[in-house]
Every structure is written in C-alpha cells, then in structure tokens.
Amino acid sequence: xxxxxxxxxxxxxxxxxxxxxxxxxxxxxxxxxxxxxxxxxxxxxxxxxxxxxxxxxxxxxxxxxxxxxxxxxxxxxxxxxxxxxxxxxxxxxxxxxxxxxxxxxxxxxxxxxxxxxxxxxxxxxxxxxxxxxxxxxxxxxxxxxxxxxxxxxxxxxxxxxxxxxxxxxxxxxxxxxxxxxxxxxxxxxxxxxxxxxxxxxxxxxxxxxxxxxxxxxxxxxxxxxxxxxxxxxxxxxxxxxxxxxxxxxxxxxxxxxxxxxxxxxxxxxxxxxxxxxxxxxxxxxxxxxxxxxxxxxxxxxxxxxxxxxxxxxxxxxxxxxxxxxxxxxxxxxxx
Ligand code: X2X
Numbered sequence: 469x470x471x472x473x474x475x476x477x478x479x480x481x482x483x484x485x486x487x488x489x490x491x492x493x494x495x496x497x498x499x500x501x502x503x504x505x506x507x508x509x510x511x512x513x514x515x516x517x518x519x520x521x522x523x524x525x526x527x528x529x530x531x532x533x534x535x536x537x538x539x540x541x542x543x544x545x546x547x548x549x550x551x552x553x554x555x556x557x558x559x560x561x562x563x564x565x566x567x568x569x570x571x572x573x574x575x576x577x578x579x580x581x582x583x584x585x586x587x588x589x590x591x592x593x594x595x596x597x598x599x600x601x602x603x604x605x606x607x608x609x610x611x612x613x614x615x616x617x618x619x620x621x622x623x624x625x626x627x628x629x630x631x632x633x634x635x636x637x638x639x640x641x642x643x644x645x646x647x648x649x650x651x652x653x654x655x656x657x658x659x660x661x662x663x664x665x666x667x668x669x670x671x672x673x674x675x676x677x678x679x680x681x682x683x684x685x686x687x688x689x690x691x692x693x694x695x696x697x698x699x700x701x702x703x704x705x706x707x708x709x710x711x712x713x714x715x716x717x718x719x720x721x722x723x724x725x726x727x728x729x730x731x732x733x734x735x736x737x738x739x740x741x742x743x744x745x746x747x748x749x750x751x752x753x754x755x756x757x758x759x760x761x762x763x764x765x766x767x768x769x770x771x772x773x774x775x776x777x778x779x780x781x782x783x784x785x786x787x788x789x790x791x792x793x794x795x796x797x798x799x800x801x802x803x
Contacts, residue, residue: 497530498557498717503544503565503664505535507688509747510709513615513740514560517711520732525725531558542665545644552608557717562617562707564644572603574788575796577647579704579777582800585745588616588706590799599792604710610718613733615709616741617682618748622702624678625671625695628763632656632776641667641679650780651704655773668694680704683751684744692758699755700763702773711737 500518504510511533518531537544539556548569550556567573575581575591582588591597592614604611622629624638635657642648642659652659660676670676671694679691686692686699711733718726756762765773785793 495527495530497532499539500531500533501537501539501547501551501556501559501561502533502535503537503547503562504685506533509684509740509744510560510562510615510617511535512743513709513711513736516736516739517560517732520736521729524728524732529725529728536665537663542663544663548607548609551712551714554714554716556714558711558713560615560709560711562709564648564707566604566710567645567647570604570607571645571787572600572789572792574645574647574784575600575792576707577644577651577705578784578788578793579651579780580774581796582706583703586803587800588708590803591796592708594795594799596792596796596799599795604712605715608715609712610715611710611712612730613711613735613737614741615711615737616744617707617709618684618744619703619706620680620682621686622678622680622700622704623686623691623696623760624698625674626677626698628698628761629700630763630765630769631772638678639676641670641676643667647780647784650783651777654777654779671696682706682744683748683755687751687755692755692760697760698763699760700765702765702770704773704777709737709740 500514502511502514506512506515514531514533514535518533521529521531536542537547540546540550544562544565545568547556547559547561548566551559563573563576567577575596582591597614601611622640624640626638627634629635632655635652635655637656637658639658639660640652641662642652643661643663649659649661662670667676667679668689668691671679671691674695678696681689681691686696713729721729752762
C-alpha cells in the first residue's frame with residue numbers, strides 16, 4: 469500500500485500565499501489484481517470499481533488495476549495468498565482462482581450444479597452467498613460484492629463434442645483446484661493444470677487440444693485463432709467474481725471509506741453482470757461468424773454429461789461442506 473501526500477493546486481497556492489494552516493488531502497493508492505484486462509468484462513468491472521471509488525471518495529482513495537495476474541507473475545492461484553500476506557491490497561477475482569485456499573468456493577465448480585443465470589443469482593444473492601462470504605472473511609480477505617466471469621463452455625481443436633465419450637483422451641487445459649482434474653478425468657479426458665498466461669501458447673503449439681472459458685473470453689482472446697474450431701455449449705459451471713480487500717487495509721479505513729468501497733463494489737459488480745449477460749448472444753453470433761462450429765446439446769446429450777460427472781459430487785461435497793451445498797441446492801430449486 470502506498471500512501472502519498474497530494475496538495476491540490478488550490479491548497480498549495482494558499483500555503484504559499486498566506487501561510488494559512490492547511491489540511492492536506494491524503495490520497496491513498498491501492499493495488500487491485502485481476503486476471504483479465506479491461507478488454508474483458510472482468511477487467512471492466514475492476515475499472516468501474518476504481519472509477520466509482522475515486523469519484524465518491526473525492527480522490528482520497530485511488531485504486532490502480534493490475535491485470536494479467538501480474539502481481540503474482542501470472543500465477544493466478546496464488547492471488548489469494550498474496551492478498552492475505554499484504555502483497556496485494558484488493559482484487560476482483562474468480563472463485564476458481566481462490567478455490568485452492570477457500571474450499572467453499574468449489575461450490576460453483578461442481579459440474580452442472582447451476583443450470584442458468586437465475587441459479588447463480590439464487591446462490592450469490594442468498595444465504596449460500598452469505599456463508600461463502602463468511603468463509604472468505606474467515607481466511608483473511610473481506611469480500612464486498614459479486615461479479616461474473618460467466619458460464620464456461622468447452623472448446624477444442626479436434627472434433628465436435630456432443631457426448632462424454634467424445635472427450636476421450638483429449639488434452640484439456642484447466643485451472644484452479646483439483647476438482648477440475650476430477651471432472652475431466654471422470655469424463656475420460658486428459659486434463660492439465662496451467663495458468664491463463666500459459667494457456668494460449670499451449671493451445672497455439674498444440675500442447676493441449678482444448679480449454680474451457682466463458683464466451684466473452686473465447687471471443688476477446690481470439691481463441692478461434694489458435695485452432696479452437698469446435699465449441700460445445702454445455703454450461704457445466706460458471707465462475708462468479710468476488711470483489712475483495714485485504715483485512716489490514718480494510719481495518720485501516722474509516723467507516724465512511726469502507727462504505728464507499730463496499731457500495732461501489734456492489735454497484736460495479738451488478739453493472740458488469742448485467743453488461744456481460746446482455747452481450748452474450750451477440751458474442752455467440754460473432755464466434756459463429758468466424759467459422760467456429762458450435763454444438764448445442766439436446767436435453768438427452770446434456771443429461772449424459774450430468775450423469776457422467778455425478779461422482780465428482782461424492783468426493784467434493786464433503787470438502788465444500790454438505791450444509792452449504794444443500795443451502796445452495798435449495799435456493800436453486802426455489803429460484
Ligand atoms: O484462467 C482462466 O481460465 C480464467 C481467465 O477464466 C480464470 O482466471 C478463471
């Protein structure tokens with residue numbers, strides 16, 4: 469955290485001219501980590517947060533966004549630890565990247581738990597969301613609001629995938645907790661964990677055959693240009709984004725500034741969620757125009773994937789917490 473002393477031109481003039489006692493306005497600068505830049509909805513969420521905070525705090529707080537997980541040298545699954553130790557002040561982070569340190573966040577990664585956007589909202593905006601925020605806070609980060617990376621769709625360079633056996637032996641890049649290895653191993657694929665920084669080069673050289681990411685990421689990062697000709701819309705999971713602050717930073721702020729940060733995070737998140745959802749169909753059209761073969765699953769094909777990944781729950785529900793999973797399921801059923 470860098471604290472700087474700024475004197476506005478006006479107060480400086482007063483100092484020089486009248487030697488009147490002056491209360492200098494202190495601007496504190498904070499680092500905000502993201503994985504994706506503001507070319508993507510994710511990075512835009514962080515920029516929006518920064519703008520709202522700077523404006524509402526009248527310059528007392530300046531949030532500087534560092535994209536591409538650069539504060540952890542691209543190693544996005546170390547972001548949470550780096551925040552906790554104070555190397556990073558704030559972040560807009562994917563639940564996937566924090567799930568190695570916060571097991572409860574694996575909830576969102578359970579295959580086919582959330583069928584639609586209303587299901588995501590029923591978790592994040594309800595009791596399950598509160599339990600998850602409590603779990604994050606318990607581990608030293610203050611969570612303030614939710615954003616959204618989006619439903620993650622499956623792409624590959626080899627063939628159209630419409631049933632689990634199509635994944636047989638395919639090398640798929642995944643990130644995050646070992647849950648992803650379990651999901652793809654269960655499907656008969658050959659998953660390999662790597663950071664986003666390493667993913668595109670691995671797709672380019674053919675070191676991996678496929679990957680999974682939201683449509684916005686596939687589109688903006690031009691994943692079609694690295695040989696990913698086949699895209700299956702299977703909506704197997706979605707990763708929300710969490711706006712979070714290091715606990716010591718949080719405790720050092722006045723109540724007023726805490727409120728500004730929290731309200732701005734909630735607003736920036738809601739703005740980004742609405743924006744990225746509204747853009748989805750145009751994004752899909754763009755991807756199709758580029759010649760990517762898009763496979764939409766029939767209800768039967770979808771059910772086959774659900775059945776094929778069911779055993780992931782046996783291992784992971786106890787790690788996530790049975791109560792949390794049940795609370796989430798009840799919220800989804802009642803949506
Ligand atoms: O690495 C990914 O796939 C990304 C950019 O979606 C996340 O950070 C979870």
